Amino acid sequence: MNDDYQSIFADGLWHNNVVLAQMLALCPLMAVTTTATNGLGMGLATTGVLLTANIVIAACRNLITQEVRIPVFVLLIAALVSLADMAINAWLHDLYKVLGLFVPLIVVNCAVLGRAEAFASKRAVSASAADGLAMGLGYTLALVAIGGCREVLGSGTLFAHASLLLGDSFAFLEMTLISNYKGFLLMLLPPGGFLVLGFCWPASGCWSGGGNRRWRNGLTRSRPNRNGRRPWLETARK
Amino acid sequence: MKLAFLKSEHRQRLSYHVVLLGGVALLTSAAIGVADHLTRADIARRQLEDLQVTLQQVVPASYYDNELVRDTVAVNDRTGEPVTVYRARRGGQVQAVCYQVRAPGYGNTAMVIAIGVDRAGTLVGVRVISHNETPGLGDKIELSKSDWISRFTGRSLADPQPDQWAVKKDGGVFDQFTGATITPRAVVKAVKGGLDFFAAHRALLLDETTAQTASVASVSAGEKR
Numbered sequence: 001m002n003d004d005y006q007s008i009f010a011d012g013l014w015h016n017n018v019v020l021a022q023m024l025a026l027c028p029l030m031a032v033t034t035t036a037t038n039g040l041g042m043g044l045a046t047t048g049v050l051l052t053a054n055i056v057i058a059a060c061r062n063l064i065t066q067e068v069r070i071p072v073f074v075l076l077i078a079a080l081v082s083l084a085d086m087a088i089n090a091w092l093h094d095l096y097k098v099l100g101l102f103v104p105l106i107v108v109n110c111a112v113l114g115r116a117e118a119f120a121s122k123r124a125v126s127a128s129a130a131d132g133l134a135m136g137l138g139y140t141l142a143l144v145a146i147g148g149c150r151e152v153l154g155s156g157t158l159f160a161h162a163s164l165l166l167g168d169s170f171a172f173l174e175m176t177l178i179s180n181y182k183g184f185l186l187m188l189l190p191p192g193g194f195l196v197l198g199f200c201w202p203a204s205g206c207w208s209g210g211g212n213r214r215w216r217n218g219l220t221r222s223r224p225n226r227n228g229r230r231p232w233l234e235t236a237r238k
Numbered sequence: 239m240k241l242a243f244l245k246s247e248h249r250q251r252l253s254y255h256v257v258l259l260g261g262v263a264l265l266t267s268a269a270i271g272v273a274d275h276l277t278r279a280d281i282a283r284r285q286l287e288d289l290q291v292t293l294q295q296v297v298p299a300s301y302y303d304n305e306l307v308r309d310t311v312a313v314n315d316r317t318g319e320p321v322t323v324y325r326a327r328r329g330g331q332v333q334a335v336c337y338q339v340r341a342p343g344y345g346n347t348a349m350v351i352a353i354g355v356d357r358a359g360t361l362v363g364v365r366v367i368s369h370n371e372t373p374g375l376g377d378k379i380e381l382s383k384s385d386w387i388s389r390f391t392g393r394s395l396a397d398p399q400p401d402q403w404a405v406k407k408d409g410g411v412f413d414q415f416t417g418a419t420i421t422p423r424a425v426v427k428a429v430k431g432g433l434d435f436f437a438a439h440r441a442l443l444l445d446e447t448t449a450q451t452a453s454v455a456s457v458s459a460g461e462k463r
Binding site (some may be wrong): 031034063064065067068071072075076078079082083086087089090091093101161164183185188189 | 249250254255258259262263266267269270273274276277280281284287288370372375382383416417
């Protein structure tokens with residue numbers, strides 16, 4: 001296995017994007033992407049946890065055995081999220097008021113567990129850190145894109161309340177694209193999330209156009225392997 | 239890795255798995271315990287600061303010259319739960335009181351709402367302190383996202399009439415949000431409940447209990463100035 005950072009980042013950001021190609025972490029996606037700002041907040045928080053979880057698990061990968069790896073990963077990830085939650089609450093309290101809603105949701109984010117299983121448990125610490133960062137940024141990208149679509153269609157604004165998340169210097173991001181917009185409620189409700197996601201998948205090309213590249217890197221979808229089994233979450237052999 | 243216990247034949251033993259899983263559980267629990275110990279005081283201080291900020295929002299500064307956070311009285315509400323009431327005094331006389339009410343939000347997660355009521359039973363301020371409502375839908379109860387919550391100011395049990403204390407969908411006077419009726423409905427109901435609480439314990443809350451009634455038994459003395 002090579003540690004080609006360029007391909008790690010290309011995969012994480014686009015070709016093997018958590019949402020658009022792997023179709024993981026869709027539950028928090030539906031819940032928070034009512035605005036682009038919420039998507040950005042959730043994406044950044046997830047990136048932090050993905051990065052640390054990948055580093056910790058890659059560092060412990062020689063100790064963890066195949067049989068108990070899942071409970072060990074779950075414990076490590078849940079502990080990391082709890083630590084992050086408490087630290088942000090105590091020392092970055094203003095950020096916590098904005099992000100506090102999203103942080104506990106990361107525990108159930110299967111993308112973190114997915115990367116631990118598919119990448120960090122097999123690769124070196126540095127490559128795993130790069131993968132965590134790339135996957136997190138790719139997730140952020142997808143969340144902001146889908147949140148932006150839903151926000152524009154649903155309430156006619158873009159990046160509303162961004163200054164609450166990023167500080168007043170980012171107030172210029174807040175845009176009202178359609179003034180006197182009556183709102184399109186469906187887009188803000190969960191069905192809107194499914195609709196936008198359904199249009200984003202084919203539009204991104206990750207879903208059908210990834211070709212062999214996706215089978216080679218990271219998670220694969222159901223396709224029979226040499227033994228005739230259909231691995232659901234299994235790293236493809238090179 | 240030269241450590242003996244890392245050899246593959248040892249790692250296949252059941253005892254290795256047990257020790258590994260137990261060790262990780264112990265380590266993570268210890269880390270969380272240490273972090274909790276380190277952050278508890280800071281978190282409590284931040285929450286007290288938040289409380290002070292909230293109290294200042296629901297009770298205008300012109301109402302008091304005392305330290306609100308320290309002048310409290312605990313009164314049991316209808317369900318028997320103690321409610322901590324913060325008294326805003328000016329010249330020793332209670333001008334307004336502030337307390338928290340709870341409301342079941344969307345999905346039955348508790349919303350905490352602070353309300354300030356003056357001597358006449360008129361709302362001087364209402365703020366939502368914490369909630370788990372859907373971002374983009376139910377969170378318009380926050381002042382930072384919508385001025386909806388400020389429309390309670392000036393209302394009382396007589397304005398509007400009791401049967402009008404509801405969202406418009408239910409025949410009342412308060413707006414609901416696009417896509418979220420449950421949240422504002424719960425807030426309206428909780429604020430009215432808070433006013434009922436004030437009406438029921440008015441003398442006690444305003445510290446004018448010359449006649450000792452049975453209800454005083456439920457009062458635990460707060461810190462007096």
